[in-house]
Amino acid sequence: MTLYTTIDSPLGELLLVGEESATAQGGTALASLSVPGQKGGATVEDGWTESAEAFTVIAGELRAYFEGSRTRFGIEHAAGRGTDFQRRVWKALEDIPYGTTLSYGEIAARIGASRAAVRSVGTAIGANPLLVVRPCHRVIGASGALTGYSGGLDRKRRLLDLESHHRAV
Numbered sequence: 001m002t003l004y005t006t007i008d009s010p011l012g013e014l015l016l017v018g019e020e021s022a023t024a025q026g027g028t029a030l031a032s033l034s035v036p037g038q039k040g041g042a043t044v045e046d047g048w049t050e051s052a053e054a055f056t057v058i059a060g061e062l063r064a065y066f067e068g069s070r071t072r073f074g075i076e077h078a079a080g081r082g083t084d085f086q087r088r089v090w091k092a093l094e095d096i097p098y099g100t101t102l103s104y105g106e107i108a109a110r111i112g113a114s115r116a117a118v119r120s121v122g123t124a125i126g127a128n129p130l131l132v133v134r135p136c137h138r139v140i141g142a143s144g145a146l147t148g149y150s151g152g153l154d155r156k157r158r159l160l161d162l163e164s165h166h167r168a169v
């Protein structure tokens with residue numbers, strides 16, 4: 001069963017979509033986290049069930065992240081999402097330490113892809129359905145410039161600033 005809820009955040013209202021899971025803490029595995037106006041973001045579909053209670057644990061982890069007391073998520077992700085290549089890229093995102101950044105080329109190197117695969121890496125990052133939780137905001141251009149964030153560059157900057165501030169404190 002597909003479940004959803006919305007929660008307020010410093011990025012605006014977040015749409016959380018998940019699936020019931022016997023192994024996830026709180027009983028829900030996260031399938032998608034979207035922000036308003038996100039390119040390719042989820043939208044509520046017929047047949048989905050609204051349940052704020054199903055996302056209590058997930059919402060708690062997100063609030064702790066935004067408050068600066070959580071630097072890694074323990075949220076179970078819904079299985080079966082993405083291609084093998086996307087899953088390799090997404091795993092590399094999860095390994096970027098809080099408050100730091102890597103370039104698209106560095107992500108390509110970490111997954112054993114050639115330098116020519118940088119565009120493919122960018123496309124896989126752009127398809128990440130779990131903004132914030134799978135920290136694609138920590139990936140920047142080779143020059144250090146903020147580039148490509150499906151939630152908008154302003155949100156990317158806010159997330160990086162939040163992590164930088166909390167890391168310094």
